[in-house]
Amino acid sequence: MEFIMKLKHLACFAALTTPLIANADFLSVTAGAGIWDESPSGNFQKITDPVAVDVENNLFWDNETQGYVFVTIEHFVPIIPNFRLIHTKLDHDGSGTTTFDFDGDTFTGDVSNNISIETTDLIAYYEVLDNVVSLDLGLVIRNLKINYTITSAGSTTSDSIDETIPMLYALIGASPWPDLIISGELSYIAFEGSSISDFTAKVAYTTNFFVGFEAGYRKQTFELDDVSDTDADLSFDGVFAGAYIKF
DSSP states (O other): OHHHHHHHHHHHHHHHTOOOOBOOSSOEEEEEEEEEEEEEEEEEEETTOSSOEETTTTSOOOOEEEEEEEEEEEOOOSSSOEEEEEEEEEEEEEEEEEEEEETTEEEEEEEEEEEEEEEEEEEEEEEEEESSEEEEEEEEEEEEEEEEEEEOSSOEEEEEEEEEEEEEEEEEEEOSSTTEEEEEEEEEEEETTEEEEEEEEEEEEEOTTSEEEEEEEEEEEEEEEEETTEEEEEEEEEEEEEEEEEO
16 A cells, blocks of 8 residues: 555654664563543545545444553663553444445445454654653554444445554653653654544553552544545544553
8 A cells, every 4th residue: 555655664764763862771571451431533434435424423333441451671772672562452333223325335224333443553662761751752563453344224344454554652751759650652643644643641650569550541543535545534532541560
């Protein structure tokens, strides 16, 4: 896909220019999981469709509690970046009476649907600052998987997408006292009218017993302009909370 290839070239260039400044003083491994109470909004359509499909009014999506898991490895080896792996799965389904056109089919009457959006992010980052103020910069390799089915009495359509997308990554945080960090984190890429972003603002605290807790706000957005003949303006946002073990 031409769009994806251009994104890869842009992100690879950014990776080559990322500063290599700080490293952890020791080896640290963190593993955790949590729940995300997210609300969907927005719409999508094929470029040949007359009107976009609204996820709330046409597909009847609502708030859902989703899950996420993550592993972080930080080390003291110069040049080699630190790594974080995050997996998030969003499942939405709905049914109701509506009428809309999508991908050449007309759906009318009692329409049901389900969609699964999975993101697996491998983040390679460097600690530019690691003290009272934290600054991480790096690159994300995101695997994006989407599976959907839409069904009505006269029509059924289903499809799947599996793409690997590079993104830029940054984290800035502050530690008012040891073992507590307040941070904002962003993964982002934009090109030719399209953009994908994942923003997190959170508070995390690690106890003296290798157990930590985090809570905050997260928002994922997908703005696509004629990507695989599809336009989309989708967002998923809400509060989250999780726990982790750090050793």
